[in-house]
Amino acid sequence: MVSSAPIIEFSDVTFKYRSQQEPTLKNINLKIYPGEKILIAGQSGSGKSTLAHCLNALIPCSYAGDMSGTLRVDGQEPKKLGVFGMSQIVGTVLQDTDGQFIALSVAEDIAFALENDNMPQEQMFEKVADVAQQLELTNFLGNAPGALSGGQKQRVSLGGVMACDVKVLLFDEPLANLDPATGKRTIALIDDILKQEDLTVIIIEHRLEDVLYKDIDRVILMGDGQIVADMHPDELLSSDLLLENGIREPLYVAALKAAGAKINPADHPQHIETMNIEPYKKTVKDWFHSISMDRKETTSDVLLKVDGLKFRYDQARTIINDVSFEIKRGEMVSLVGKNGAGKSTLASLICGFVDPDEGHIYFEGEDLSKYSIKERGEKIGYCLQSPNQMISKPMIYDEVALGLTVRGVPEDQVKEKVNEILKICGLYPFRNWPVSALSFGQKKRVSIASILVLDPQLIILDEPTAGQDYEHYTEIMEFLHELKEKLGITIMMITHDMHLMLEYTDRALVLTDGQLLMDAAPEEVLTNDEVCDRAYLKRTSLYDLAQKCDISDAGEFVARFIDSEKSK
Amino acid sequence: MISYEKKDTPIHKLSGFTKLVFFLIWCLTSALTFDTRILLLMILLGGIIYVVSGTKWKQVSGVFIAIMFFMVINLTCIFFFAPYQGCEIYGTRHEIAHLFGPYTLTKEQLFYEFNVFIKYFTVIPAVFIFLVTTDPSELASSLNGVGVPYMIAYSLEIALRYIPDVQDEFHRIRNAQEARGIEMSSKGKMLSRIKNTAVIIFPLLFSTMERIDVVSNAMELRGFGKKKKRSWYSRRKLMASDYAVIALVIVFFVVTMIITFHDGNRFYNPFI
Numbered sequence: 001m002v003s004s005a006p007i008i009e010f011s012d013v014t015f016k017y018r019s020q021q022e023p024t025l026k027n028i029n030l031k032i033y034p035g036e037k038i039l040i041a042g043q044s045g046s047g048k049s050t051l052a053h054c055l056n057a058l059i060p061c062s063y064a065g066d067m068s069g070t071l072r073v074d075g076q077e078p079k080k081l082g083v084f085g086m087s088q089i090v091g092t093v094l095q096d097t098d099g100q101f102i103a104l105s106v107a108e109d110i111a112f113a114l115e116n117d118n119m120p121q122e123q124m125f126e127k128v129a130d131v132a133q134q135l136e137l138t139n140f141l142g143n144a145p146g147a148l149s150g151g152q153k154q155r156v157s158l159g160g161v162m163a164c165d166v167k168v169l170l171f172d173e174p175l176a177n178l179d180p181a182t183g184k185r186t187i188a189l190i191d192d193i194l195k196q197e198d199l200t201v202i203i204i205e206h207r208l209e210d211v212l213y214k215d216i217d218r219v220i221l222m223g224d225g226q227i228v229a230d231m232h233p234d235e236l237l238s239s240d241l242l243l244e245n246g247i248r249e250p251l252y253v254a255a256l257k258a259a260g261a262k263i264n265p266a267d268h269p270q271h272i273e274t275m276n277i278e279p280y281k282k283t284v285k286d287w288f289h290s291i292s293m294d295r296k297e298t299t300s301d302v303l304l305k306v307d308g309l310k311f312r313y314d315q316a317r318t319i320i321n322d323v324s325f326e327i328k329r330g331e332m333v334s335l336v337g338k339n340g341a342g343k344s345t346l347a348s349l350i351c352g353f354v355d356p357d358e359g360h361i362y363f364e365g366e367d368l369s370k371y372s373i374k375e376r377g378e379k380i381g382y383c384l385q386s387p388n389q390m391i392s393k394p395m396i397y398d399e400v401a402l403g404l405t406v407r408g409v410p411e412d413q414v415k416e417k418v419n420e421i422l423k424i425c426g427l428y429p430f431r432n433w434p435v436s437a438l439s440f441g442q443k444k445r446v447s448i449a450s451i452l453v454l455d456p457q458l459i460i461l462d463e464p465t466a467g468q469d470y471e472h473y474t475e476i477m478e479f480l481h482e483l484k485e486k487l488g489i490t491i492m493m494i495t496h497d498m499h500l501m502l503e504y505t506d507r508a509l510v511l512t513d514g515q516l517l518m519d520a521a522p523e524e525v526l527t528n529d530e531v532c533d534r535a536y537l538k539r540t541s542l543y544d545l546a547q548k549c550d551i552s553d554a555g556e557f558v559a560r561f562i563d564s565e566k567s568k
Numbered sequence: 569m570i571s572y573e574k575k576d577t578p579i580h581k582l583s584g585f586t587k588l589v590f591f592l593i594w595c596l597t598s599a600l601t602f603d604t605r606i607l608l609l610m611i612l613l614g615g616i617i618y619v620v621s622g623t624k625w626k627q628v629s630g631v632f633i634a635i636m637f638f639m640v641i642n643l644t645c646i647f648f649f650a651p652y653q654g655c656e657i658y659g660t661r662h663e664i665a666h667l668f669g670p671y672t673l674t675k676e677q678l679f680y681e682f683n684v685f686i687k688y689f690t691v692i693p694a695v696f697i698f699l700v701t702t703d704p705s706e707l708a709s710s711l712n713g714v715g716v717p718y719m720i721a722y723s724l725e726i727a728l729r730y731i732p733d734v735q736d737e738f739h740r741i742r743n744a745q746e747a748r749g750i751e752m753s754s755k756g757k758m759l760s761r762i763k764n765t766a767v768i769i770f771p772l773l774f775s776t777m778e779r780i781d782v783v784s785n786a787m788e789l790r791g792f793g794k795k796k797k798r799s800w801y802s803r804r805k806l807m808a809s810d811y812a813v814i815a816l817v818i819v820f821f822v823v824t825m826i827i828t829f830h831d832g833n834r835f836y837n838p839f840i
Contacts, residue, residue: 056789084794092789099782102790104705104729111801116791118799128801146732160790353743377747384744388774389737392745392767402767403748451748 007167007200008032008055012069015050015059024050026225028069034167037194037201039211039233042222043246043469048204051222052170054078055202057086074167087113091161095173095467097153098145100160106148107132107141110159117164131159134196135189150339151182155189162193169193171203175210176467179338179496180538187213206469208242209250209541212270221245234265248470248499252541255561256280259287272541277548284549293563301329302365303490304350304380304458309359311349319345320356321514327458332484332491334501334522337511338536343494346511347460352376363458377403381451381459385466387443390450396438397422397431400450417453424486425449425479440468441475452483458490459483465497473497477504498526498538502562510535523558570631570699579621579697582813583804584706585713590817591698597821598690601828603836604679607686614693621697628696639688643681647671654680660839676839683835704728709800718798726783734776741771 010030016023025047032038042048053059057078060067071078074089081089094100103109107128114124132138135155145153154174161169171190175183191214194201205211208219212233219236221229223245229236236242242249249257252272256263261283263269267276304327311320319342327333335343348354350361352373361368363379371379384390393399400421404414422428425445430438435446444464451459464480465473481504483489495501501508501522508525510518512535518525525531526540542561546554574580579587598610646653654676655661662675702710708725712718750764787793828834 058785058789062785062788083788084791087789087791094782094786094789096782098733099779100786102726102729102783102787104703104725105802108705108801112787112792113790115799115801116794118795118797121799121801121803124799124801145729164790348743351743351747353746373743373746374749374751377749380747382744382747384740386775388778389741389771390744392770402750406748406750406764454749 004034006031007034007074009072010054010069011071013054013067013071014069015054015065015067017050017063017065020065022225024225025054028227030220030227030230032200032202034200035194035198036217037191037215038203039208039216039219040202040204040222041206041208041219041242041247042228043206043471046222046245047225048222049172050225052092052172052202052204055086055168055170056090056092057081057083087166088164089166090168090170091164091166092170092172093154093157093161093174095176097150097157097177100157101145101153104144105141106137106143106156106159109145109156110137110163112160113164127163131163134162134193135159149182150178151185154178154182154186158189158193162197166199168200168202171201171205173205173467174203175205175207179536180210180498181338181532181536183207183210184213184538187211191215206247208247210538212250215270221247232265233270234268237269238263238265246469246471250541251499251502251561252545254565255542255545256284258561258564259284272544272548275548277545281549284545285551288549288551288557288560291560291564293560299328299330302326303329303331303363305362305365306350307360307362309346309349309361310357311345311354312357319514320349322359323511323514323516324359325509325516325519327490327492329457329490330484330488331507332481332505333493334505334508335492335494335511336496336501336508336525336535336537337517341511341535342514343511344462347382347462347492347494350460351380351382377456378454379456379458381448381454381456383448383451383459383461383464385463387440387447390447391435391443394434394436396427396433396435396446399435399446400427400453403450403454421449421452424483425452441472444476445479448479448483452487452489456489458492461491461493463495464493465495465500473500480504498540502526502540502558503566510537512536521555521559523555523562527554527558570628570696572703573627573700574703575622575701577620577622577701578809579617579701581807581809582701583806583810584702584710585804585806586810586813587698587702588707588710588714589814591694593817593821594694595691597824598687600834601824602683602687602834603824603828604683604686604838605836606824606827607683607690610690611686614690614697617697618693621701623696623700627700631696632692635688635692639685643685646681646684647677651677653677657835658837658839662839679838703802705800705802706804709803712798712800713803719793722792722798730779730783733779734772737775738768738772741768741775 010028013025013028014023015025028051040048040051050059053063054071055073055078059065060079061083078086101109103112110128110131111124114127132141135158137155137159140148140152148156174186178186187210190201193199203211216233218230219233220227221236221241228245229241237250237253253263253269261280267279269275307324309320309323310318312318323346335346337343349356352368352371368376391399393402397418401414401418404417419428422431425448427445427449435443438446465476468476477500480491484491493505505522508520508522509516510525510531517535518531526537527543529539532539540558542558543554546557551557601607651671652674655674657680658676660676664673664675666672705725708721711721711724745767750767751760
């Protein structure tokens with residue numbers, strides 16, 4: 001493989017965005033050879049996206065800045081070929097599959113680049129049929145984007161760039177918007193394509209464990225604009241470089257290290273399934289028996305009770321089918337399941353955006369059906385995925401105060417309340433700042449603060465950490481955890497993130513095809529194969545580790561590990 | 569809203585280009601002629617095509633009612649602003665009844681407004697049929713086919729592609745804001761409702777801007793705008809039936825124009 005010349009070669013590349021003082025990429029030297037499968041990891045701001053943008057020539061063609069050093073892709077200089085020219089060599093699959101789906105049907109979207117190349121129609125038909133067959137999209141060719149699942153949309157995106165006969169496939173955080181099982185399938189699909197086609201694959205992702213589901217040749221770890229590590233995953237996982245650079249280690253690796261084991265690259269820690277666990281067995285077992293955990297006492301005070309809920313759009317499509325559960329005061333609960341399982345609809349029912357066909361929702365024992373959306377909003381806060389979907393005022397103070405001012409609360413009371421909430425949320429020093437000056441995490445806090453001023457007892461959050469790297473994920477989740485502790489607020493989160501579910505929530509509600517499949521502790525859910533399969537979840541690798549170490553109670557192992565990590 | 573629906577009818581089988589040409593010539597004919605006989609014939613033909621195209625009433629009823637509403641306003645306005653337009657056109661004055669003030673109802677005026685009325689009915693079915701039987705992406709390729717630059721033609725397709733997404737986003741944002749207590753329903757006062765729409769519009773605008781950024785990058789990465797010409801996956805080749813329809817509509821146009829203008833006036837006059 002290494003015998004041929006590199007297809008991508010960075011020599012001393014430095015890049016500085018025009019709007020910034022410091023270069024984002026510093027003296028990058030990197031060679032990538034044809035046929036390799038490379039993972040570029042790094043936290044936000046590490047320069048990994050900038051590196052990718054150099055490859056498809058968005059830098060310097062669309063994002064202006066100063067570039068020095070030389071970059072060659074397939075013998076060419078990207079900045080000379082421009083974005084169009086590079087699109088023939090490097091196919092980019094964007095994170096936002098909805099955004100990348102440009103045309104009105106699958107076939108047309110696959111053909112989009114060919115159309116732009118003015119390819120005759122007959123040739124186009126042939127090419128599209130070819131690509132569709134390879135990606136198992138043949139039966140969906142006429143479908144509109146709205147009629148596809150997240151995984152299918154991603155395959156269409158992939159088809160769209162493969163139709164150009166590119167040499168390099170570049171995936172920009174391909175897993176960000178997918179449920180865990182679909183993400184896993186995407187990784188498997190990329191692997192299959194690489195086996196069939198003469199391609200080089202570059203994946204940019206911070207969800208390391210999910211990408212390592214299939215073999216990776218090298219991981220390029222970025223930190224502060226530089227390449228911190230360029231090594232085989234086995235070696236990388238044996239080192240401490242990941243944590244030092246803000247990347248989450250695979251859970252089984254974290255558990256091995258927590259148990260005090262020193263991982264040896266020769267044992268192939270890349271996949272838990274094939275890793276040689278023998279040398280570590282005893283250490284892990286001893287550790288498991290040595291740690292204990294505090295069982296949290298649960299209150300019996302029921303805050304929200306959902307009873308026999310049913311909702312359908314029409315006779316044919318039942319979205320929520322006979323769902324019943326309870327949420328106790330002070331709990332943190334995750335609502336999980338594949339895309340389209342009815343999670344958002346369930347949240348909409350609780351908030352009163354839609355009315356159920358059957359069943360009741362009780363809040364503190366009171367039937368909610370008599371309350372309007374606005375009245376429910378004072379009990380139950382609802383927070384959308386992106387803070388940009390919620391923030392409507394230019395100044396932070398005004399945004400947080402909005403819910404109170406529209407209710408006609410006197411100004412001095414508003415001020416007192418808003419300041420109190422801003423202090424709790426750590427936003428008080430910024431109160432007179434414009435919203436636009438804040439980071440994503442801070443904006444998220446603003447959007448949560450603007451709900452908290454209404455004193456809700458329950459907050460429902462839609463994907464609070466989607467697309468965030470480990471550091472920002474931790475920042476947001478620790479903030480929510482603090483709210484729970486300080487204000488005694490009950491929190492329900494819709495999420496695809498298995499880590500979040502394990503680490504932060506007391507209980508998981510698993511929804512599949514509108515039915516409640518399981519209502520149990522997260523470690524029980526994620527060690528149950530059947531439930532994981534049906535709900536498109538991903539069984540935690542801690543389960544495999546426990547199994548391989550002959551620990552029969554995998555759930556308990558998971559719970560103790562998470563507990564020990566939290567108390568660190 | 570009126571939207572394309574896939575069906576298997578002779579109208580759906582025609583290429584978008586044919587339908588666009590037909591639609592444009594048909595509307596031109598209707599705009600130029602005031603010959604009652606031709607207009608009535610066009611209504612009859614339009615009705616037949618409407619039935620053949622399998623268009624369902626509920627697909628178009630909403631828009632139809634809206635058009636009717638504006639038509640009533642239009643006809644009333646014509647009468648109040650130009651009560652003797654008909655007499656001027658037809659050169660005679662047959663009074664029916666004196667109404668009030670300067671307004672007298674005449675046969676000529678009634679006939680004139682009747683013509684305006686049926687003119688609407690020649691165009692309305694054509695619009696409906698065109699929209700519900702033409703695949704939007706084929707429409708874009710057809711527009712490009714009749715000489716509209718592909719950048720413009722494609723922007724139409726993009727708009728159609730993202731309208732449902734923006735609608736979803738709108739509902740999501742509205743719900744979340746309503747839960748914060750911003751009254752959007754009819755319960756609120758009109759003025760505060762208008763003010764409150766700002767809290768939806770701004771986030772919607774910003775998230776739409778973000779989307780535009782992603783989409784334009786995605787399009788550029790896949791070579792949109794690279795070449796002067798662009799081929800279309802969805803363009804249909806013209807079949808014998810397409811040529812026949814185009815020929816027919818051209819002949820129809822010429823004949824109607826001859827009939828309309830052979831007496832040097834585009835009005836059919838039953839009063840002489």
